[in-house]
Amino acid sequence: MKVTVVAGNPKAGSRTLDAGKLVASAVTGxxxxxxxxxxxxxxxxxxxxxxxxxxxxETVADSDLVVFASPTFKATYTGVLKLFLDQFATGEGLRxxxxxxxxxxxxxxxxxxxxxxxxxxxxxxxxxxxxxxxYLADTTYTTDSRIAEYVERWGSVLVAAVxxxxxx
Amino acid sequence: MKVTVVAGNPKAGSRTLDAGKLVASAVTGxxxxxxxxxxxxxxxxxxxxxxxxxxxxETVADSDLVVFASPTFKATYTGVLKLFLDQFATGEGLRxxxxxxxxxxxxxxxxxxxxxxxxxxxxxxxxxxxxxxxYLADTTYTTDSRIAEYVERWGSVLVAAVxxxxxx
Amino acid sequence: MKVTVVAGNPKAGSRTLDAGKLVASAVTGxxxxxxxxxxxxxxxxxxxxxxxxxxxxETVADSDLVVFASPTFKATYTGVLKLFLDQFATGEGLRxxxxxxxxxxxxxxxxxxxxxxxxxxxxxxxxxxxxxxxYLADTTYTTDSRIAEYVERWGSVLVAAVxxxxxx
Amino acid sequence: MKVTVVAGNPKAGSRTLDAGKLVASAVTGxxxxxxxxxxxxxxxxxxxxxxxxxxxxETVADSDLVVFASPTFKATYTGVLKLFLDQFATGEGLRxxxxxxxxxxxxxxxxxxxxxxxxxxxxxxxxxxxxxxxYLADTTYTTDSRIAEYVERWGSVLVAAVxxxxxx
Numbered sequence: 001m002k003v004t005v006v007a008g009n010p011k012a013g014s015r016t017l018d019a020g021k022l023v024a025s026a027v028t029g030x031x032x033x034x035x036x037x038x039x040x041x042x043x044x045x046x047x048x049x050x051x052x053x054x055x056x057x058e059t060v061a062d063s064d065l066v067v068f069a070s071p072t073f074k075a076t077y078t079g080v081l082k083l084f085l086d087q088f089a090t091g092e093g094l095r096x097x098x099x100x101x102x103x104x105x106x107x108x109x110x111x112x113x114x115x116x117x118x119x120x121x122x123x124x125x126x127x128x129x130x131x132x133x134x135y136l137a138d139t140t141y142t143t144d145s146r147i148a149e150y151v152e153r154w155g156s157v158l159v160a161a162v163x164x165x166x167x168x
Numbered sequence: 169m170k171v172t173v174v175a176g177n178p179k180a181g182s183r184t185l186d187a188g189k190l191v192a193s194a195v196t197g198x199x200x201x202x203x204x205x206x207x208x209x210x211x212x213x214x215x216x217x218x219x220x221x222x223x224x225x226e227t228v229a230d231s232d233l234v235v236f237a238s239p240t241f242k243a244t245y246t247g248v249l250k251l252f253l254d255q256f257a258t259g260e261g262l263r264x265x266x267x268x269x270x271x272x273x274x275x276x277x278x279x280x281x282x283x284x285x286x287x288x289x290x291x292x293x294x295x296x297x298x299x300x301x302x303y304l305a306d307t308t309y310t311t312d313s314r315i316a317e318y319v320e321r322w323g324s325v326l327v328a329a330v331x332x333x334x335x336x
Numbered sequence: 337m338k339v340t341v342v343a344g345n346p347k348a349g350s351r352t353l354d355a356g357k358l359v360a361s362a363v364t365g366x367x368x369x370x371x372x373x374x375x376x377x378x379x380x381x382x383x384x385x386x387x388x389x390x391x392x393x394e395t396v397a398d399s400d401l402v403v404f405a406s407p408t409f410k411a412t413y414t415g416v417l418k419l420f421l422d423q424f425a426t427g428e429g430l431r432x433x434x435x436x437x438x439x440x441x442x443x444x445x446x447x448x449x450x451x452x453x454x455x456x457x458x459x460x461x462x463x464x465x466x467x468x469x470x471y472l473a474d475t476t477y478t479t480d481s482r483i484a485e486y487v488e489r490w491g492s493v494l495v496a497a498v499x500x501x502x503x504x
Numbered sequence: 505m506k507v508t509v510v511a512g513n514p515k516a517g518s519r520t521l522d523a524g525k526l527v528a529s530a531v532t533g534x535x536x537x538x539x540x541x542x543x544x545x546x547x548x549x550x551x552x553x554x555x556x557x558x559x560x561x562e563t564v565a566d567s568d569l570v571v572f573a574s575p576t577f578k579a580t581y582t583g584v585l586k587l588f589l590d591q592f593a594t595g596e597g598l599r600x601x602x603x604x605x606x607x608x609x610x611x612x613x614x615x616x617x618x619x620x621x622x623x624x625x626x627x628x629x630x631x632x633x634x635x636x637x638x639y640l641a642d643t644t645y646t647t648d649s650r651i652a653e654y655v656e657r658w659g660s661v662l663v664a665a666v667x668x669x670x671x672x
Contacts, residue, residue, distance in 0.1 A: 010551065010590075043547035046584070047514065074594060075448060075628040079587030080550070086514075086583045109447040112411060115291060116452055117621070120283050123300050124579040128325055130298035132291045135445075157296055157332070164328030178383065178422075211379035214416070215346065242426060243460040243616060247419030248382070254346075254415045277615040280579060284620055285453070292411040451624050459619060459636045464661055466634035468627045493632055493668070500664030 001162055004034040004063040008070040008081020012040050016104055019141050020069030023102055023134065026151040027065065027158050034059050038084045045083045057087050064162045065098045068122060071138065072105035076117045085121055094127035098161045101129065104138040111135040130154075130161045169330055171195075172202040172231040176238040176249020180208050184272055187309050188237030191270055191302065194319040195233065195326050202227050206252045213251045225255050232330045233266045236290060239306065240273035244285045253289055262295035266329045269297065272306040279303040298322075298329045337498055340370040340399040344406040344417020348376050352440055355477050356405030359438055359470065362487040363401065363494055370395050374420045381419045393423050400498045401434045404458060407474065408441035412453045421457055430463035434497045437465065440474040447471040466490075466497045505666055507531075508538040508567040512574040512585020516544050520608055523645050524573030527606055527638065530655040531569065531662050538563050542588045549587045561591050568666045569602045572626060575642065576609035580621045589625055598631035602665045605633065608642040615639040634658075634665045 005024050007017035017037055024032040036056045044050025060066055068085075070077035088094060101118040103110070114133025122129050131154035136146055173192050175185035185205055192200040204224045212218025228234055236253075238245040256262060269286040271278070282301025290297050299322035304314055341360050343353035353373055360368040372392045380386025396402055404421075406413035424430060437454040439446070450469025458465050467490035472482055509528050511521035521541055528536040540560045548554025564570055572589075574581035592598060605622040607614070618637025626633050635658035640650055 039550065043550065046543065046547065046549070073590045074586075074592075074625050076586075076625060079583050079585070079590045081583070082578075082580075082586050083583030086577045088578075090578060108444045111445040112288075112448045112452070115288050116284065116448070120280075121578050121580060123283060128298050130296050130329060157329070160332030161298060161325070161329065164325070164332065207382065211382065214375065214379065214381070241422045242418075242424075242457050244418075244457060247415050247417070247422045249415070250410075250412075250418050251415030254409045256410075258410060276612045279613040280616045280620070284616070289410050289412060448624075451627060452620065456616075456619050464634050466632050466665060493665070496668030497634060497661070497665065500661070500668065 001028060001064045002062065003028050003032045004036065004060055004066045005032045006036045006038065006060060006066060006068045006084065008038045008078045008084060010039055010078065010080050012037050014071070015138055016069045016071050019104055019136055020067045020102060022141070022147055023069070023100060024067045026147050027100070027155045034063065036060060038080050041084070053087055057093070061088070061093055061097065063097055064166055065100070065158065067100045067102055068118065069102040069104070070118065072103050072110045072113055075110050076113050077103060082121070085125065088125045090124060091126045094122060094125040096165065097127045098158055099127035099129045100131060100158065101133040102136065103133065104136045104141065106138060128161050130157050169196060169232045170230065171200045172204065172228055172234045173200045174204045174206065174228060174234060174236045174252065176206045176246045176252060178207055178246065178248050180205050182239070183306055184237045184239050187272055187304055188235045188270060190309070190315055191237070191268060192233070192235045194315050195268070195323045202231065204228060206248050209252070221255055225261070229256070229261055229265065231265055232334055233268070233326065235268045235270055236286065237270040237272070238286065240271050240278045240281055243278050244281050245271060250289070253293065256293045258292060259294045262290060262293040264333065265295045266326055267295035267297045268299060268326060269301040270304065271301065272304045272309065274306055296329050298325050337364060337400045338398065339364050339368045340372065340396055340402045341368045342372045342374065342396060342402060342404045342420065344374045344414045344420060346375055346414065346416050348373050351474055352405045352407050355440055355472055356403045356438060358477070358483055359405070359436060360403045362483050363436070363491045370399065372396060374416050377420070389423055393429070397424070397429055397433065399433055400502055401436070401494065403436045403438055404454065405438040405440070406454065408439050408446045408449055411446050412449050413439060418457070421461065424461045426460060427462045430458060430461040432501065433463045434494055435463035435465045436467060436494065437469040438472065439469065440472045440477065442474055464497050466493050505532060505568045506566065507536045508540065508564055508570045509536045510540045510542065510564060510570060510572045510588065512542045512582045512588060514543055514582065514584050516541050519642055520573045520575050523608055523640055524571045524606060526645070526651055527573070527604060528571045530651050531604070531659045538567065540564060542584050545588070557591055561597070565592070565597055565601065567601055568670055569604070569662065571604045571606055572622065573606040573608070574622065576607050576614045576617055579614050580617050581607060586625070589629065592629045594628060595630045598626060598629040600669065601631045602662055603631035603633045604635060604662060605637040606640065607637065608640045608645065610642055632665050634661050
């Protein structure tokens, strides 16, 4: 199973990325194969056809399971993440991907955002997203039990969705 | 595989119900085992604990695959359907159910509603909803190719989600 | 200025109703002129044309400012409230109304629901909704400062929207 | 009244910008005072504190009425527009602004997006958004009657919201 983490934080090497990796490894039991720290793709994100961006899109599209992680900006996912998602083809770009929408926020007020706002974009790109959007507290996700509870409840559903398609 | 259709139309025996049955049989290849035409449950929907309503809730909760179908009222699902969904326990009521959100409308303007509005309620109840919300034209769903295309693309994903859980 | 409070709680005389009244009086400085405790309208809500329901719809439609208050059920407004809203004509039913969407919940996790989910239904009915949806904690709304802060920030905007239309 | 149009299209000089200008002049009766064609702000959008970006943010924040226009990408507004909106302070950045959410799309299927998805971001930034989100057909907005109908119904509401605050 090929697993990728996409982090849409304007700062490279963010807690968003770290949390995405934790979710990926909690679901699959091993480290993610690839990481796309979107901001590191640079100004090519603002246009179409940049080689580095195209390669990152292909890495994601060729993955079996992808964790899409974003901080909460203005009660929704970031512009940085959406810039990257805008590079995928509608209905096709994530056709072979099981997607996990994850958002981190300072407090619980935006907990509905991953399910109501981030997941529908991934679905529009063709992803299979069988588990609820996951919202994490950005200061306690390493110590609270939220990721563990999510994986306990939804991990097998996510893995089964990959297995059904790939035969892994 | 136990399959149920829930129709949330204020009129009994509606096209909503008919469309829900068509989706269910297109996904599974056979007629739905049970039907809940919500409006026929009557005034017990307005309170808690009514025997007929409780029985309908159990029928749905015990199903493997449930099509939830609603007409589009005020750009979203109906109050009648939500009344019924309010009878289920949060996070638990649809825990063992693979859910398919379906809405019918007079024109395409509300096509985002099943994904953005109906699916999140089903997910909140614990359902696994691995396929996009399906929006149908209420005058042409029997003759257009929308249900067929949806099942071609998502039918195996839905069946696999049931199989993964039940071993069917 | 004619002010009405609509409460969509399956229990009559609920905290939802109380909170709606508090918001209305905080915005306008006086007690609401009318109250629609939706559940008291009874089984006529499940059909069309019931006299009591029609009268309640007219009361709301003839108001200048209406607070629509709902508890949070399944991460959104109640079926009881939506049943009542389904009785209004699309684009017209709240054409002369300035609307305030209010939801109460047990914790902050659903704080986005009034803005993302309840307000769009009111807008679809033709209401002017110039202020954000308001989310209240159902155990502390009488003692915390949430309503006061909301009215401090948005009260004049709401009153101005009424004034602009009516000349009050 | 100071009026600004913000266009969030990855292509400069787009129909999105043109449509935004048409909406602004239809509402106010005169040409917009300022235009922010977001993509022209360049790579400074990917970080914080870029002079050109800061100046554009101030132009918008100091406006009385702002039309925010976006094409529909992946069933919602663009990453380019969100990048720009992420530069504003939550609850404050658009505090003095009456905002008009506008989206253009190839067909009617995404007509709910301006109300359900774009408007809430503007509201989160503190904007007053008293009129519904406006969805335009990107091939016919210059010839169909959609803008005229919107302004007939909502133009006075928008102008009144500005007047109430500024005394213009």
